[in-house]
Amino acid sequence: MKSEKRQMLHHLIENAGGCAITDGGFATQLEKHGASINDSLWSAIYLIKDPNLIKQVHLEYLEAGADILVTSSYQATLPGFASKGLSIEEGESLLERSVKLAVEARDTFWSSAKRNPGNKYRRALVAASIGSYGAYLANGSEYSGCYGPDVDLKKLKDFHRRRLQVLVEAGPDLLAFETIPNKLEAQACVELLEEESVNIPSWICFTTVDGENAPSGESFKDCLEAINKSIKVDAVGINCAPPHFIESLICTFKQLTKKAIIVYPNSGGVWDSKAKKWQLPKVFNDDDFGFNATRWRDLGAKIIGGCCRTTPSTIQILSNALREKS
Ligand SMILES: C[S+](C)CC[C@H](N)C(=O)O
Ligand SMILES: N[C@@H](CCS)C(=O)O
Numbered sequence: 527m528k529s530e531k532r533q534m535l536h537h538l539i540e541n542a543g544g545c546a547i548t549d550g551g552f553a554t555q556l557e558k559h560g561a562s563i564n565d566s567l568w569s570a571i572y573l574i575k576d577p578n579l580i581k582q583v584h585l586e587y588l589e590a591g592a593d594i595l596v597t598s599s600y601q602a603t604l605p606g607f608a609s610k611g612l613s614i615e616e617g618e619s620l621l622e623r624s625v626k627l628a629v630e631a632r633d634t635f636w637s638s639a640k641r642n643p644g645n646k647y648r649r650a651l652v653a654a655s656i657g658s659y660g661a662y663l664a665n666g667s668e669y670s671g672c673y674g675p676d677v678d679l680k681k682l683k684d685f686h687r688r689r690l691q692v693l694v695e696a697g698p699d700l701l702a703f704e705t706i707p708n709k710l711e712a713q714a715c716v717e718l719l720e721e722e723s724v725n726i727p728s729w730i731c732f733t734t735v736d737g738e739n740a741p742s743g744e745s746f747k748d749c750l751e752a753i754n755k756s757i758k759v760d761a762v763g764i765n766c767a768p769p770h771f772i773e774s775l776i777c778t779f780k781q782l783t784k785k786a787i788i789v790y791p792n793s794g795g796v797w798d799s800k801a802k803k804w805q806l807p808k809v810f811n812d813d814d815f816g817f818n819a820t821r822w823r824d825l826g827a828k829i830i831g832g833c834c835r836t837t838p839s840t841i842q843i844l845s846n847a848l849r850e851k852s
């Protein structure tokens with residue numbers, strides 16, 4: 527049973543014909559529904575404010591063809607919840623809720639889809655999001671990689687450990703480390719997976735601002751060192767970076783790792799961490815995503831989706847493109 531679980535992500539990729547589809551921007555899709563997430567918890571504030579809206583967004587991505595749902599826990603942390611006056615138990619139950627909402631959406635959707643013979647769907651997997659330490663800081667440091675001199679490996683592991691334990695306990699199919707901006711945090715994630723004997727698959731995704739290195743300026747070669755040595759990490763790649771960097775990054779990652787490559791870029795633009803808003807126009811529209819997704823797949827990406835400011839319609843177009851031309 528244990529080893530079956532470990533293989534779930536690889537099986538999904540195989541069943542999808544070699545390239546699975548993850549969902550699109552979660553927080554920005556909440557905003558499309560009128561959510562106000564200008565908050566230190568960002569989208570995670572909706573675990574308190576309106577859990578049903580979270581489920582609705584998950585359902586929209588399933589309908590659009592996502593094979594993987596990423597949970598609403600990106601910026602959900604125990605210290606973050608504590609800063610809102612919540613107890614540890616309350617914080618832990620909100621983390622559990624993030625997984626439950628996605629599992630419920632998946633189960634509801636799948637029980638109706640499978641009644642329909644010939645439907646285009648596959649039973650989706652639920653990936654518990656673990657946003658970087660920079661995401662928790664809410665100061666844009668997931669795009670700078672600068673955590674300051676006081677942040678060492680132990681501090682990062684201490685920060686991530688309890689949340690990881692609670693999320694794993696809640697029963698997701700896999701773990702998704704998102705917007706990792708430097709080598710130290712990648713190493714912390716790998717060591718935690720090992721120390722906690724995590725037995726579900728995981729991916730680790732980095733951001734980039736120059737299209738070549740991690741935001742810290744460290745090379746991806748250096749950032750991947752610990753990841754490549756660990757059997758606990760199944761896929762590695764990029765999320766929430768501008769889409770025009772993706773093609774060359776897939777080629778770079780192919781030379782640096784044997785892990786499955788995952789890419790889910792944002793639609794372009796720059797995050798203004800003071801105004802808590804995406805600035806500058808999008809670089810890719812939905813059709814650009816559709817066209818480029820087949821190219822990314824042909825270059826070797828095994829999981830493709832979207833991040834901030836991509837929507838269910840982006841995933842719909844991407845999914846049509848990948849399914850038609852596989
Ligand atoms: C991926 S960024 C857009 C998430 C939000 C950021 N951590 C903040 O709170 O400002
Ligand atoms: N899973 C998160 C990532 C933000 S960069 C979201 O889509 O909101």
Ligand SMILES: [Zn+2]
Pocket residue numbers: 551765766792833834
């Ligand atoms: Zn994003």
